[in-house]
Amino acid sequence: MDEMLDILTSTATRLFEQVGGDAAARLAREGGMSESLWYAVEEAGLPLALVPEDMGGFGLSPADALSLIRIGGRFGSPVPLAETMIGNWLLASAGAPAAEGIVTFTTMSAGSRITAVDGGWQVEARAAWVPWARHAATIVLIGDDHVLAIPAGHVQISQDAAGNGLPRDDLQIDATFSAEQVLPRPAAITAARVEAVGALARSLEMAGALGTVRDITVQYANERVQFGKPIGKLQAIQQQLAVLAGQAAAASAAVDLAAAAWEDGTSVAVAKARVGEAAGIASGIAHQVLGAIGFTEEHRLHLFTKALWVWRDEFGSEVAWQRRLGENMLKTSAGSFWHGITDQARVGAVA
Amino acid sequence: MTIDVAYPLAPVSAAAEALRAEVRAFLAEELAGMPPVERAKSWTGFDADFSRKLGQRGWIGMTWPRAYGGQDRSNAERYVVIEEMLAAGAPVAAHWIADRQSGPLLLRYGSEAQKREHLPKMAAGECFTCIGMSEPDVGSDLAAVRTRAEPVEGGFRVNGTKLWTSSAHHAHFMLLFCRTSGSPADRHKGTSQLLVDLSLPGIEIRPITDLAGELHFNEVVFEDAFVPAEALVGTEGNGWEQVMSELAYERSGPERFLSSMALLNEMVRMLGESPSDAAAVAVGRLVAHLTTLRYMSRGVATMLERKEDAGLHATIVKDLGAMFEQEIPSIARALIEIDPSVPASREFGRLLAFTNASIPAYSLRGGTREILRGIIARGLGLR
Numbered sequence: 001m002d003e004m005l006d007i008l009t010s011t012a013t014r015l016f017e018q019v020g021g022d023a024a025a026r027l028a029r030e031g032g033m034s035e036s037l038w039y040a041v042e043e044a045g046l047p048l049a050l051v052p053e054d055m056g057g058f059g060l061s062p063a064d065a066l067s068l069i070r071i072g073g074r075f076g077s078p079v080p081l082a083e084t085m086i087g088n089w090l091l092a093s094a095g096a097p098a099a100e101g102i103v104t105f106t107t108m109s110a111g112s113r114i115t116a117v118d119g120g121w122q123v124e125a126r127a128a129w130v131p132w133a134r135h136a137a138t139i140v141l142i143g144d145d146h147v148l149a150i151p152a153g154h155v156q157i158s159q160d161a162a163g164n165g166l167p168r169d170d171l172q173i174d175a176t177f178s179a180e181q182v183l184p185r186p187a188a189i190t191a192a193r194v195e196a197v198g199a200l201a202r203s204l205e206m207a208g209a210l211g212t213v214r215d216i217t218v219q220y221a222n223e224r225v226q227f228g229k230p231i232g233k234l235q236a237i238q239q240q241l242a243v244l245a246g247q248a249a250a251a252s253a254a255v256d257l258a259a260a261a262w263e264d265g266t267s268v269a270v271a272k273a274r275v276g277e278a279a280g281i282a283s284g285i286a287h288q289v290l291g292a293i294g295f296t297e298e299h300r301l302h303l304f305t306k307a308l309w310v311w312r313d314e315f316g317s318e319v320a321w322q323r324r325l326g327e328n329m330l331k332t333s334a335g336s337f338w339h340g341i342t343d344q345a346r347v348g349a350v351a
Numbered sequence: 352m353t354i355d356v357a358y359p360l361a362p363v364s365a366a367a368e369a370l371r372a373e374v375r376a377f378l379a380e381e382l383a384g385m386p387p388v389e390r391a392k393s394w395t396g397f398d399a400d401f402s403r404k405l406g407q408r409g410w411i412g413m414t415w416p417r418a419y420g421g422q423d424r425s426n427a428e429r430y431v432v433i434e435e436m437l438a439a440g441a442p443v444a445a446h447w448i449a450d451r452q453s454g455p456l457l458l459r460y461g462s463e464a465q466k467r468e469h470l471p472k473m474a475a476g477e478c479f480t481c482i483g484m485s486e487p488d489v490g491s492d493l494a495a496v497r498t499r500a501e502p503v504e505g506g507f508r509v510n511g512t513k514l515w516t517s518s519a520h521h522a523h524f525m526l527l528f529c530r531t532s533g534s535p536a537d538r539h540k541g542t543s544q545l546l547v548d549l550s551l552p553g554i555e556i557r558p559i560t561d562l563a564g565e566l567h568f569n570e571v572v573f574e575d576a577f578v579p580a581e582a583l584v585g586t587e588g589n590g591w592e593q594v595m596s597e598l599a600y601e602r603s604g605p606e607r608f609l610s611s612m613a614l615l616n617e618m619v620r621m622l623g624e625s626p627s628d629a630a631a632v633a634v635g636r637l638v639a640h641l642t643t644l645r646y647m648s649r650g651v652a653t654m655l656e657r658k659e660d661a662g663l664h665a666t667i668v669k670d671l672g673a674m675f676e677q678e679i680p681s682i683a684r685a686l687i688e689i690d691p692s693v694p695a696s697r698e699f700g701r702l703l704a705f706t707n708a709s710i711p712a713y714s715l716r717g718g719t720r721e722i723l724r725g726i727i728a729r730g731l732g733l734r
Contacts, residue, residue, distance in 0.1 A: 215353055218731050232733040235725070242724035245731055246667050249356040253650065254643045260360050266642075273639035318639075319632055326626065326635030335620035337634075338438035338612055341641055342371065 005064045008049065012068050015040045016075035025076035025303045029165035033135050038079045038102065046081055050089035051098050063259040069201050070255065073208025076303040080104060080132035082201040087140040090194070094147040094183040101137035105198075106130040106171065107191045114143045114182070121182045123148065125173045129314070133157055133169035141173070142194050147183045150175075164306040196268045198315035200258055203271040206279050206311050207255040209304040210248040216301055217244060217286045220294075237289060244285040247278035266328070269321045276318030279308040354731050356664055358650030364427035374435040377408070382439055388702045390440020391613035391709070394606045395567045397521055398442035399479075405443075406476025411450045415458060420471030426656045430605070430649060437609040438616075444518055444567065449473040451604060452597050453480040453526050457546075460585030460593055465546065469524070481522040483513040483529075483547075483571065484594070490515075491722045494538040494591065498529040498573065500545055502587075506579040507531065507545065509553070512572050517716075519569040520558045525549055527578075528594050531587050542590030545582045552576065563708040595662075601717050603651035603665035608644045608672030610713055611679040614706040618683045621699065630686045637682070640675050644668065663730040670723045673714040680707040 015037065016024075024034035041047070049065035051057035058065075069082045080102055087103030112125035125141060133139060134157050141148045154175040160168050218241060221232030231237050251274065258264075258271035283305040287294050294301045312318060333340030381401065382390070389396065405411050413429040415421025433450075436443050454473050457465055472478035489495045498511025509529065519525060525547045533541030549556065553576030558566050585593050615637065622630050647668050654661040680703055689700045714720040 211353065211355055214731075218354065218733065221733060232728075235721075238728035238733050239721065239724045241731055241733060242670070242727035245354070245356065245727055246671050249358075249664075249667050250643050250647070250671055252355065253358045253647045254639070256358065256360065257643070257646045269635075270639045270642045273636060274643045277636070277639075318636075322632045322635030322639060323628065324635065325638040326631035326633065329634050329638050330619065330622055330626050330631065331624050333619060335616070337615045337619040337637070337641075340619070341638065341645065 004058050005060060005067075008044070008046065008058065008060070008068060009071065011044045012041075012046060012071045015044065016071060016078070020075055020078045022076075022300050022303060024078035025300075028076070028078045028167070029303065029306070031134070031159070031165070031167060033080075033132075033167075034078055041079055041081060042101070047084040047088055047103070048098055050085045051092045055092045056098055057092075062262050066200065066204055066259045066262065070204040070208040073205030074212050076209065076212075076307055077205050080135065082205060083132050083136075086197055086201060087138065089197075090140045090142065090147060090189060091149055093186050093189050095186075096147075096149060096183055099138040099140075099149055102132065102135050103138045103140060104130055104132045104136040105140040105142065105194065106133075107142045107194055108144075112143070114146050114148075117176060120176050120178045121146070121148075122176050123150075123173050125171075127171040127173075129160065129163075129168050130171050131169075131314075132167050133171055134159060134167055139171065142189060142191060143185065145185050147185050147189065148177065148181060149183075150177075150181075164310050166307060166310050168310075192265075195315050196265055197262070199272040199321065200255075200262055200268045202311040202314050203251075203255050203258060203268075203275045206275045206308055207248075207251045209308055209311075210251050210275075210278060210282050213282055213286045213301070213304050213308070214241075214244055214248045216304070217241060217289050220290050224291075231289070240285050240289060244282045247282045251275040251278040251282075266325070269325050272316055273318045273321040273325060276312035276321075279312045283308050356667060356730075358647045358664060359653050361427060361430075361646075361649035361653045364425060367425065367427040367431045370428050371431045371435060374410075374432055375439075378435065378439045378441055382441060385440070387440070387613045387617045388698075388705050391611075391702055391705050392442070392444075392565065393440055393610045393613065393709075394437060394443050394447050395517070395565060396440070396442030397444040397518070397567070399445050399476075399521070401442050402445040402476035402479070404476070405446065406474060409474075411446050411476050412454050412470065412474035415454060415470060415474060419458070419466050420474035422474075426652050427649075430652055434605040434609065434645075437605055438612050440613045445479045445521060446473070446476050447606075448482055448518060448522075449478065449480045451606075452482065452600050453524070453546075455600055456526065456544075456593065456597055457584065459596065460544075460589075461546075462581070464581065465584065469546070478524065479518065479522045480524045480526060481516050481519045481549075483516055483519075483525045483527040485513065485515045487512055487514050491719050493528070493594070494542075495535050496528060496530055496542060497535055498527070500527070500529045500531050500543065500578065502531060503577070506577055506582065509545070509547070509573040509576045509578055512570060514570050515559075515568045516571050517568045519549065519556050519571050520566070522549055525571065526584070528590055531590075539591035541588055542594075543587045544584040544590045544593050545578055546584050547576075547578050547582060551578065561712070563705055565709075598718070599651065599655060599661045599665040602669040602723075603648055603655075603661065605645070605648055607669045607717070608641065608648070608675050611676045611706055611710065614683055614702055615679050617699065617702055618679075618687060621687055627686075633682050633686055637675075637679070640671075644672055644675060648672075663727065666718075666723050666726045666730070669717060670720060670727065673720060676713045677710045680710060 020037040053059035083104040088098040106127040109126040156172040254271040254274040258267040329340040500507035531543040
């Protein structure tokens with residue numbers, strides 16, 4: 001299986017780097033999407049990485065499959081690989097085949113209804129802040145009791161500009177679907193689980209982007225000459241870069257731990273909380289070191305920092321996950337922080 | 352260029368988790384009634400009897416070969432024992448340096464005679480060691496070492512002063528880093544390590560009280576002290592390389608982030624099950640940090656077991672770990688209001704004050720924050 005992972009990893013890296021590059025990330029921040037990159041990603045089968053082998057996947061472990069999302073993050077996530085991988089995983093979990101093309105996923109807003117009507121189901125639903133919906137062919141909607149694969153044609157989309165240029169849309173669905181299109185929701189696919197998987201995906205993307213932010217900053221410090229030498233020779237800059245690298249390493253460790261135990265709610269909570277904090281510290285340092293050029297639209301740094309600032313808020317901000325971890329610790333640790341830490345694998349899902 | 356610092360997932364060990372319950376039961380009995388402010392001394396707390404008991408249980412030098420008094424147990428098992436000791440605030444100072452550093456150094460560089468002579472006593476909790484690195488004019492800049500061991504007939508004549516030597520007043524032996532040839536200008540060259548019996552004539556040990564009122568570090572003065580030739584550890588002139596190889600052990604263990612656990616455990620106990628929102632968020636943030644640090648530290652232990660170079664990884668653990676240990680008092684202060692005029696508030700206040708007075712050392716000992724960050728910067732390819 002390591003060989004399959006190596007192939008997928010090197011393929012993903014090559015495609016994001018050579019077919020996509022910064023141009024694809026820039027296009028994505030302007031509401032567009034690189035069709036050529038998506039086509040190549042889909043041709044390579046990457047959207048099926050989380051799907052079981054007997055349903056068209058590669059038989060990768062979840063941790064290995066999820067590593068592809070992190071690679072996307074390194075390049076600023078220019079295409080909805082994370083959303084499509086997870087959307088297809090949700091469909092597979094409900095016993096449905098993977099969808100063709102781009103998939104995104106969402107839970108329903110309060111007040112949404114799925115009601116049985118003659119020969120099918122009437123869906124009156126709203127969903128907020130759905131990533132990439134404007135480009136999706138299929139929207140996987142998680143209801144209270146159902147999972148639906150909704151073709152884009154049945155969805156009204158209003159685009160929101162609040163996401164630092166990342167495509168985030170509000171959806172309205174008023175349509176009737178046949179019985180076959182509406183699947184019973186598997187017990188394991190709760191709204192909390194969907195949020196946790198989304199949080200893990202964003203943590204992975206952030207860990208990838210943090211690596212790029214670190215590399216951009218180190219490279220700049222080695223090239224930018226002031227006072228007759230590269231600024232990276234100045235201890236004041238070195239100390240800052242060491243902090244940045246430490247935060248990137250902690251983020252990397254936190255997502256490795258979570259990806260290895262992706263069904264454990266606690267480790268996902270730890271990842272989103274820790275990586276979200278690292279994102280704030282690291283992006284602040286990167287912008288300080290890059291000075292005015294890093295503050296321009298022209299420079300590539302914002303392709304990563306502005307995405308970090310959106311991702312850290314999605315699927316629960318670090319504060320939201322810290323709160324849950326803290327409440328869980330205080331309820332279950334019987335007064336010992338340490339026992340809470342060592343026992344948390346047994347405590348199970350935070351949500 | 353990409354400089355990813357990835358930490359491997361430590362293998363799951365059922366034996367280690369079984370051992371955890373055993374260690375906890377032992378500690379619950381041994382430390383019953385020990386007040387939090389005593390536990391807050393963490394790994395600077397000294398109790399020779401306690402160390403001997405650990406030795407009898409086989410919990411010192413656990414990973415060393417049986418031939419040298421060890422138990423041939425896994426790193427994962429040792430890790431569980433030491434993290435449980437630290438988390439409980441057990442008084443481990445007596446044997447700590449031998450278990451963590453001096454024993455592994457002898458295993459790697461020591462002569463067969465040294466290993467047979469010293470390791471079994473260390474593992475039994477009967478031989479305590481200290482590390483002679485810093486000097487009055489040598490702190491972060493270790494290569495400027497001045498203490499001199501002049502080769503003489505049958506051994507070395509040692510002159511010089513070591514400073515801030517933790518546990519020297521309790522230790523039987525010092526791993527002395529010194530110059531055996533050349534001058535401080537030669538930097539790394541001409542340095543060696545000697546395993547010095549501290550009961551030899553010509554060695555004076557003067558304890559120094561720290562600002563928390565604790566007595567754990569010392570000034571050690573050598574005046575024409577004769578040290579026999581067989582005290583040389585490893586190769587003469589190879590001291591720098593040997594000392595550097597110790598640092599990954601010294602910088603990545605759980606003692607680099609668990610030093611404030613007594614306060615943290617007490618804080619959580621006082622917050623109870625219905626915390627304020629601010630308290631829940633703050634505690635959850637610490638959960639995220641400690642879980643991540645523990646994963647990273649265990650990753651370094653795994654790398655060391657595989658004989659991989661973990662220098663940069665370990666340095667990052669120590670830098671992040673010190674920040675974690677050091678911010679706990681200010682978080683506790685923000686969440687639990689102390690009013691010294693209220694007697695009930697004083698006990699927690701005393702624990703908080705003691706921990707707060709201890710934390711400045713956390714980013715000094717074992718390499719200052721600035722030196723560590725310089726090492727990380729070098730690892731990034733700057734300078």
